[in-house]
Amino acid sequence: MPIQERRVRERMERERLIIDTARQMAEAEGWDAVTTRRLAERIEYSQPVLYSHFKGKDAIMAAVALQGFAEMAAELRAARTGSTDPQTSLAGVAAAYAHFAETRPVLYEAMFTSAVDLTFASPDTPPELREGFGEIREAVRPLVGDDDLEVRTEVFWASLHGLMTLTRSGRLRPEDHDRRLAVLLHRFSD
Amino acid sequence: MPIQERRVRERMERERLIIDTARQMAEAEGWDAVTTRRLAERIEYSQPVLYSHFKGKDAIMAAVALQGFAEMAAELRAARTGSTDPQTSLAGVAAAYAHFAETRPVLYEAMFTSAVDLTFASPDTPPELREGFGEIREAVRPLVGDDDLEVRTEVFWASLHGLMTLTRSGRLRPEDHDRRLAVLLHRFSD
DNA sequence: CTCCTTTGCTAGCACCGCTAGAATATATTG
DNA sequence: CAATATATTCTAGCGGTGCTAGCAAAGGAG
Numbered sequence: 001m002p003i004q005e006r007r008v009r010e011r012m013e014r015e016r017l018i019i020d021t022a023r024q025m026a027e028a029e030g031w032d033a034v035t036t037r038r039l040a041e042r043i044e045y046s047q048p049v050l051y052s053h054f055k056g057k058d059a060i061m062a063a064v065a066l067q068g069f070a071e072m073a074a075e076l077r078a079a080r081t082g083s084t085d086p087q088t089s090l091a092g093v094a095a096a097y098a099h100f101a102e103t104r105p106v107l108y109e110a111m112f113t114s115a116v117d118l119t120f121a122s123p124d125t126p127p128e129l130r131e132g133f134g135e136i137r138e139a140v141r142p143l144v145g146d147d148d149l150e151v152r153t154e155v156f157w158a159s160l161h162g163l164m165t166l167t168r169s170g171r172l173r174p175e176d177h178d179r180r181l182a183v184l185l186h187r188f189s190d
Numbered sequence: 191m192p193i194q195e196r197r198v199r200e201r202m203e204r205e206r207l208i209i210d211t212a213r214q215m216a217e218a219e220g221w222d223a224v225t226t227r228r229l230a231e232r233i234e235y236s237q238p239v240l241y242s243h244f245k246g247k248d249a250i251m252a253a254v255a256l257q258g259f260a261e262m263a264a265e266l267r268a269a270r271t272g273s274t275d276p277q278t279s280l281a282g283v284a285a286a287y288a289h290f291a292e293t294r295p296v297l298y299e300a301m302f303t304s305a306v307d308l309t310f311a312s313p314d315t316p317p318e319l320r321e322g323f324g325e326i327r328e329a330v331r332p333l334v335g336d337d338d339l340e341v342r343t344e345v346f347w348a349s350l351h352g353l354m355t356l357t358r359s360g361r362l363r364p365e366d367h368d369r370r371l372a373v374l375l376h377r378f379s380d
Numbered sequence: 381c382t383c384c385t386t387t388g389c390t391a392g393c394a395c396c397g398c399t400a401g402a403a404t405a406t407a408t409t410g
Numbered sequence: 411c412a413a414t415a416t417a418t419t420c421t422a423g424c425g426g427t428g429c430t431a432g433c434a435a436a437g438g439a440g
Contacts (some may be wrong), residue, residue: 007386036428046389048430057428059205112361113303120361148373151366155349157364161346162352171302171310172348176341183289183338187377197406197417226397236420238399247397 068107073131086142258297263321276332
């Protein structure tokens with residue numbers, strides 16, 4: 001039954017179209033501009049079609065966030081493996097993280113400030129999600145050893161996250177960004 | 191003209207009523223449940239009355255947030271001055287910060303994740319806002335001296351903030367909360 | 381060529397933040 | 411005291427939101 005296969009394939013393509021369009025719209029005009037009506041119009045289908053693919057708007061954001069996690073993980077890995085020196089490696093990862101948050105704010109928002117549909121730190125956590133954390137952990141490991149590695153990584157990550165969100169929402173002066181990153185790295189390098 | 195005074199006073203009381211009611215509602219049912227309609231009904235006035243006091247819903251949230259900043263500053267100060275030992279003092283401040291974020295999540299949300307109506311790190315930043323940061327800074331000062339004090343405080347604060355937001359949104363396992371706080375303090379104690 | 385399932389659509393619900401303009405209450409005059 | 415002027419508050423409504431019930435069309439099966 002190749003005809004069935006085609007329909008399944010087409011359905012998958014449409015789902016992809018929804019995710020990609022939602023991301024495009026968000027990147028162009030922010031998440032507030034991504035309404036189910038406007039999204040439906042953009043993909044040239046009616047609103048209810050969206051709900052045959054996703055449980056709701058949050059689920060669409062979560063799907064975009066998942067793309068974000070994959071991309072972030074790739075960039076963190078590149079940064080980590082870009083240097084053999086542990087210090088430089090960790091600095092690179094931190095810089096890459098900051099760069100990602102700065103250049104893809106809409107993605108970062110979906111990943112970390114909205115989209116509670118994603119399960120973290122749990123057995124059924126999607127691999128894309130674990131991977132990014134894994135990269136940070138592996139960058140931290142050479143410096144701190146295996147003692148408390150998980151917890152230390154969490155703190156390092158949370159610090160980065162705090163810096164980025166507070167900067168982005170205007171709570172920290174942007175011009176000191178690099179100095180703050182340097183301080184953070186210094187704190188975690190021993 | 192004491193009659194004019196009464197009207198001004200009554201107006202202020204009503205403004206206070208709006209802020210307090212908004213806060214109560216948010217604490218009871220979350221910020222999403224605080225709609226202008228429901229809030230107006232609760233204070234037994236019509237919707238437009240809200241807009242004669244505040245520019246919009248965001249401004250009401252900002253007013254609640256301001257209360258939050260004042261309360262947080264008071265608690266941080268109590269924690270800081272509760273011990274003469276710099277280490278214990280900073281630990282106390284960190285714990286107080288975490289405790290505030292945990293027990294008053296709705297306030298914390300208004301202060302740090304929503305409400306962009308408030309100006310941070312600027313000449314016309316409200317004193318309630320500066321004060322909390324000042325408490326953290328003064329707790330950090332004895333440990334790190336005056337070099338880079340501002341920047342180091344920002345990083346410490348951002349780390350705390352990152353820990354709290356990630357924990358609250360289910361991105362970090364709550365059971366390791368204390369260990370993470372300990373790690374953070376250890377990183378900043380030298 | 382009908383039957384039936386799947387698919388997609390139209391239309392609408394209940395709600396949102398916000399506001400124009402009417403209506404009511406209060407104060408200031410003649 | 412009556413009449414006008416000025417605040418103040420309300421009703422009603424605009425244009426939007428996420429989401430869904432129920433109808434219409436399209437497609438494959440007998």
